[in-house]
Amino acid sequence: MSVSLLGTLLLSLAILASLGMSVAGLVPARSPRMTALAGTASMACFLAILGAFGILMSAYAATDLSLLNVYLNSHSLKPLVYKLTGTWANHEGSLLLWLLVLAAFGAAMAFAPGKKDEERRIALGVQGLLTLSFLLFTLLTSSPFVSYPANWPTPIDGQGLNPLLQDPGLAIHPPTLYVGYVGLSAVFSFTIAALVRGELGRAWARTVRPFLLFAWAALTLGIGLGAWWAYYELGWGGFWFWDPVENASLMPWLAATALLHCVMVVERREVLKPWCAALAIIAFGASLLGAFLVRSGIVTSVHAFANDPERGVFLLLISALFTGGGFILFAMRGGALVKDAAFEPVSREGALVLNNLLFAVLLFTVFLGTFWPTVMEVSSGTRISVGPPYYNLMAAPLALAMAATLAFGLLIPWKKRGRGAWKKPYAIILGGGLLGALVLTFVLKGSAYAYMGFAAAILILGGVIADLARKAGLPGNAPGAALQRLGSVRPASWGAVLSHTGLALLLLGATASSVFQAETRAVIGPGESLSIRGLTIEYETRLATRGRNYIAEMDRFKVRKDGRAIETLYPSRRYYPAADQATTEVAIVRHGLGNLYLASANGQGLGDKRIVRAYVHPLIHVLWGGTILVALGGFVAAFAPLRREPSRAQAPGAQGAPA
Amino acid sequence: MILPALLFLAASLAPQEQARADAIAEDIRCLVCQNQSVAESEAELAKVMRALIEERVAAGDSDDEVRRYLTDRYGQEVLLRPAVSAGNALLWAGPIIALCAAALWAFSLFRRGAKAR
Structure with a gap:
């Protein structure tokens, strides 16, 4: 056959x-x-x-x-x-x-x-x-x-493959991302079932939790892999461009992040049910929208493929059917889920509500920015762009507000005001974070973005540390007793600790590597050099090489620090005959926790001179490490055993403070 | 068509002016690339546009004048930071409106919760 x-x-x-x-x-x-x-x-x-x-x-x-x-x-x-x-x-x-x-x-x-x-x-x-x-x-x-x-001529060989895609980062990026996108379908299906039955509560929350966490962690990893690939493959040293397709993956991530915190509120307190149901529909709807965006040709993007209107219409139909159907069901049944339970604003659930809303505002902003050019082109025929300056301006203050809320939420217990025990540590974290970031920004001569990024990272880290200290009963407990108490913390809570720590590192790395990057561009010939952040980079010579399915021209550069050679770099240009395509391969070398990033190009009429771009991206490995931690925390929590049944768990447990 | 080599040699701005030109270039889209600014791209058009920006800066244009010069030639699409104009009102006001709506919603939720208590 x-x-x-x-x-x-x-x-x-x-x-x-x-x-x-x-x-x-x-x-x-x-x-x-x-x-x-x-x-x-x-x-x-x-x-x-x-x-x-x-x-x-x-x-x-x-x-x-x-x-x-x-x-x-x-x-x-x-x-x-x-x-x-x-x-x-x-x-x-x-x-x-x-x-x-x-x-x-x-x-x-x-x-x-x-x-x-x-x-x-x-x-x-x-x-x-x-x-x-x-x-x-x-x-x-x-x-x-x-x-x-x-009736076509007998083929001799295949038509090749885009050389940009022949890359380890991109080989595993789609499967990881798809597990994230599609994993949200399970959450969606369980939510529709709950809406149909009119029972969306603790049982629902416990059922969707592992699926949601697993999908969310995979989505995080998938987005991170995409950013990593863009960083070393596209050749200009950026990792996030607010490209429509990146936004398409960010939107379900934002919705899923909000949702998984909201699910916790439903699990503990049985409130916010309609909001949770709506978020579950939005999260998967955003996944479907992403699938549609990439394949319809409606947006211009490096990632877009199969720009075919007919397929686009089919996909739009599927998206509309399921998202729209979900919302109609929600409109019919959502009202029945409202429960006017006692709700204390100054409580962990209050903090989670606030953070949920901030996530929703950011989600809306990304949505608006992604589709605004399309709206403008259809309505008035003018082509405009919405690029990084817009998103950074909107997202950075929101991120800072989210971080402040996150630290607050970690310190304050569920339900009650917690006798005000949270006030002092929170004041220290808030004051320390805002002032510390100010000093840091001032010393490093950073921008407002640097300030917001640093402040957000410090606030989150402070919240995590204070939370751990409280769990360990510190200050007050002997070190042995403190460790013993930390040992009894549930694995799911460790997941949260990992993810939040990862998020702080991610923000720190993203801020440092973009705001404090150094860039030097020069046209230099053999024997000439350029300098960047105390490093001298000398162009030595040109070498030719070939791979299995490409030929390449490599340039050899010697990196010197204080006159001492510390590294040799070989950025290259590859040519893939089968695809008749050329790629630029940058050379990257770790420099502390950051990278030295080198790209060299030849140009018409330049002879043996090279257009060389050198970048230093400080702390970029903190960004990658943080992203991995965020995802790891999600996987840990996804596979962690569920809490005991609420009736028993509500009783004062061995941990004393609510986990 | 200007040779790229010439463009590189032509750039002879004072450091302060060069920084200003670079900052403008960061927010100008390279039209033949996908989602790259002209500051980041090595495409021919990006080099030409960088040179244009440097030329205008050298001629004493303000940032806004440089941007207007570019949009007159290449259209609004070159602005990565869309213009704050009546046409884009919703784009700029949208997030703020959403924030207000969210605040109102949270307020009503907390009040309802407080009543139930």
């Missing part, structure tokens, strides 16, 4: 299975057998899509030119690992990956521990509908299993 036929057959089987999942999940029959059936169907659907994905991947490994998709996107000369990752480096293949993750989450929803109740059945039904929609989209408009046309 041909690969094309087998793949299509497996996807058709998956359609049947997802249909079964939807029907068993959504028929109005309260029977455990239906729940079991939906679960079995979800597993069948996952296996069928896994099979299809495996077939496509092996076709890529073998450069099987009988598939049009392989012919258009691969080449036999590519290294094996990039042949494999090339499976998802195109529109059709990436959709199949999307489907695979969607079905995997469907199966995980069915087989996750916990009660196999009505909520789970309906959630599986919704997840089935989602899978079905994307399967139809794939098979009808974007199947990777289309055969190479019989």
Whole structure:
């Protein structure tokens, strides 16, 4: 049987299975057998899509030119690992990956521990509908299993692959990001089920928590990988450009971050339920919007691919159907969730509400900035840009406010004012953070952005430390007793500690590496040098080299500090004949916790001179490390055991203070 | 077409003026690149635009005059920081309106909570 036929057959089987999942999940029959059936169907659907994905991947490994998709996107000369990752480096293949993750989450929803109740059945039904929609989209408009046309000339080799995509960062960036985007579908499905049943409370919060945390952590990592890739591959030393597609990944992240804090409030206090439901719909809606943005050609971006209006319309339809349907359901049922419980503003839940609102404002701002150029072009025909200056101006004060609220929320207990014990430490943190950042900014001659970034980082770090001190009973406890108390802190709380610490480091690294970066640009010939931050960089000579599927021209630079050679750098320019594309490979070397970043280009009429750009990005490794910590905290919390049942957990526990 | 080498040699501004030109260039979009400012890009057009900015700065233009010079030639799209104008009112006011709405909502929530208590 041909690969094309087998793949299509497996996807058709998956359609049947997802249909079964939807029907068993959504028929109005309260029977455990239906729940079991939906679960079995979800597993069948996952296996069928896994099979299809495996077939496509092996076709890529073998450069099987009988598939049009392989012919258009691969080449036999590519290294094996990039042949494999090339499976998802195109529109059709990436959709199949999307489907695979969607079905995997469907199966995980069915087989996750916990009660196999009505909520789970309906959630599986919704997840089935989602899978079905994307399967139809794939098979009808974007199947990777289309055969190479019989009437075309016999292919000699594939048409290669964008060399920019032949890169380890980009090989793992899409799968990680997709786990994040698509993981939010599970949260969405459980929320729809809860709305249908009119019961969105503690049980719902406990069910969605692991899915949400896992998806959020993956999304964090995926965004971080994208930033890292942009940093070393695009060649001008930036890591975040407020590009529409970056924004498309940031929007679900912001919504999910707000949501996971809101879910905690529902779990503890059973308030804010309608807001939580709305956020869950917004978060997945933002994921769908991102999928639409990347593939519709509506925005210009480095990341955009498959700019095809027909596919765009189909995707827009799916987004509108599920997001719109979710909101209609919310409008009908959300009101019933309102519960006028006693709500103390000066409490942890109060702080979480405030932070949620700040996240919502930032989300709205990013949304407005991303779509404003489109609105302007459609309404008045003028083309405008909304770039980093706009977003930085809006986001930096919000980030500072969020950090102040975060520290406050960490110090203050749930429900009660906590007898004012939070006041003194908070005053110290707030005063110390705002003043400390001022001094730091003044000494380093930084800008207002430097101030806000530093202040935010110090406030968060201060909050984390004060929180840990309180957990350990410090000051007051003996070191041994303090350690013992820290040992009994729940793993989920450690997750929060890791993520918040990571966030502080991320802010610190982002501020230092962008506000305090040094840049030197010069045109120099062999033997000449430029200097940057006390380093002298001398251009020595030009070397030629070749890789498996490219030829390259390298330049050798010697880096000297105080006259002593400390490093040799080889920035290069590659040419990929198969794709007829050239790339610039920068040379990066760690310099303390920062990087020395060197790019060299040759130009018309320059002879053997080079246009050299050197950057020093201080503390950029703190940024990467912080991002990893944020994600790690999410994974830790996702797999941490749930709290004991609330009735017992509410009783004063061994920890004394609320965790 | 001006040679890039010439452009590099032509730049002979006082350090202070050069810093001003660089700051302007940071917020000017390179139209042939995707989401890069002309300060960051090595594209030919970006070099030309950098040279134009330096030329205008050398001629004594204010920052706004330089920007107007560029938008007259290349359109509003070159401004990475969109103009504060009537047309963009919602873009600039939107976040502030959202913040006010959020504050109102929080206030009503806290009041409702206080009543229930």
